[in-house]
Amino acid sequence: MSGLPFTLLVPEPPGSPGSTTRDRLADAVAIGCALAYGALMMAIGDATKPGAAVPWPVDAAIGVACCLGLLARRRWPVGVTAAVIPATAVSVLSTGAAIVALFTVAVHRRARVALLLAGAYVAAVPVYFLLHDRPEFPLWVDLVARAGPSSAAIGWGLFVQGNRRLTRSLRERAARLEAEQHLRVDQARLTERARIAREMHDVLAHRMSLVSLHAGALEVRTDARPEEVAIAAGAIRTSVHDALQELRTVIGVLREGAAGRPEPPQPxxxxxxxxxxxxxxxxxxxxxxxxxxxxxxxxxxxxxxxxxxxxxxxxxxxxxxxxxxxxxxxxxxxxxxxxxxxxxxxxxxxxxxxxxxxxxxxxxxxxxxxxxxxxxxxxxxxxxxxxxxxxxxx
Known part of the structure; x- marks a missing residue:
């Protein structure tokens, strides 16, 4: 499924519309602007004069209902706009709600959908022209009066959409870079751990194997002469001493290397x-x-x-x-x-x-x-x- 009928069925993600104080304030401002714009159009077009095709109380009631429908514009942007546009063929006050609804569609949907709805909004002019006897205003004036503001609303909405996408892209990029930085830090930490393990093994394995060899000989040869025991014990002491010395050297290498200082001599x-x-x-x-x-x-x-x-x-x-x-x-x-x-x-x-x-x-x-x-x-x-x-x- 694709196109305008499908977009009528696709709401915004739950929790986004009117979920914050800022959203509620924006809804109040949008409804106020829609009512002000519609009232201005009614005053310019003499929609309140006696004998109008649509009595002004009816016009006002339809317009107010359309403006209140804007509360659902984030959840159902295309559906709300599609419901408001037919009302503009009858009610002048509802034109303000249509402009705000078109802006919302441009923010939340693709440009093609917004342009199709704007075309429907302008196409409602001939119906309005037939219902209202306005010899002082030619048809083209009403067409321009609708095409101009609706184009401005869509342009503004597309700008807001592009700005939001750019901001979201920059945030995602920053999050991705931060994750990559954490990955590099983890990799460096693992590399350093492997280096430390390698150095420790190289230093201690050789010396400890000597200690194990001599200690094993002492354990097996219970009848060894005191001179042989002394020699083996001396070898163990020397091996342990050398292991400690080399271990200190390795620790010094790791510390000095981290500080960017020269490393001690290595074998x-x-x-x-x-x-x-x-x-x-x-x-x-x-x-x-x-x-x-x-x-x-x-x-x-x-x-x-x-x-x-x-x-x-x-x-x-x-x-x-x-x-x-x-x-x-x-x-x-x-x-x-x-x-x-x-x-x-x-x-x-x-x-x-x-x-x-x-x-x-x-x-x-x-x-x-x-x-x-x-x-x-x-x-x-x-x-x-x-x-x-x-x-x-x-």
Whole structure:
């Protein structure tokens, strides 16, 4: 269904008409203006003179009824206008109500509907002309008297409608921008949380695995000599101390980075030999081959390499204790920088049950992705492998 008949059946949303003090005040002003305009037209056209085709009390009664009908103009703008227009063929006072009703249609409906109703309003002039004997006013004068004000009312109504649409569009845009801003803030918060989790894992997982290793040895070897117990306890103390130091460093990085200040030095490629020696000191068998100049890669690449190797050693210590670990770094400037950590998988190894298992490799993947690289990890014929490729700009 479409067109004017359909619009007669479609009301405005409930609750909008006359629902506020401002709306009631506007209705009172509209009715007052309609009565004033109709009374002016009656005075100009001598509608109150004796012998008029429609007695002025009848004219006034019809006009007042039409003006009171304007109270429903917001709820049924087209219906009210369609009911008022026929009355204008009989009552001069009702012309004011018709002008206000046309304005309301222009505000709440499409321009085509308002123009069709305005055409019907002007078309009622010949009927009015036949009912009222007015030789002093030609037909064209009445046509202009109706076409002019109705055109002005429709133009004003369309302007109000356009202004309301613009205001509504701006409000929706502002609400959308605010929602997008909240989304960006939430995304930044999630990114920062992931960064903190990654840093905490990289710092604590390696050191805590050392603590767990030595503590487990003390628990199992109840017959250990005092010297061996002292060595293990010293290793635990050193690992905890180093973990606290690195944790303070990470917290400092996060705080200083948020304040826009320089970050404290981070471990890099030059620190890998020390990391390997630390692993060997715990009893691990680690072979380390570096075919890359220490001063070659950037600080960011060096730090990423360090974290990849650290995670590989930690996983080997946790899931394949006693296995030999091989660490290889190679690559060429202008190509990819590769790091590969491999270790045999013991035949009796069981899948990890720790809920946090695998999170370190997730963090490694995120770190490598940040510098445009990629990571592969899993089992192969040689055992378990963690391998990463990082772009090394020339």
């Amino acid at each position: 890099g490629l030059a620190d890998l030999p020390e990391l390997v020696e630390c692993a060997r000191a715990t009893g691990m068998t680690v072979s380390y081959t570096c075919l890359v100049p220490v001063a070659g890669p950037s600080v960011v690449l060096g730090r990423t390499l360090y974290r990849v190797v650290q995670e590989g050693l930690t996983n080997a210590r946790k899931h394949a204790p006693g296995s030999a670990v091989a660490v290889l770094l190679d690559g060429a400037e202008g190509a990819d920088l590769r790091v590969r950590i491999t270790n045999p998988c013991p035949p009796d190894v069981r899948p990890p049950t720790d809920p946090s298992a695998g999170m370190g490799l997730v963090g490694v993947g995120e770190r490598v992705a940040l510098v445009g690289g990629r990571v592969e990890h899993g089992r192969d014929d040689a055992g378990f492998r963690v391998e990463a490729w990082l772009p090394w700009p020339a």
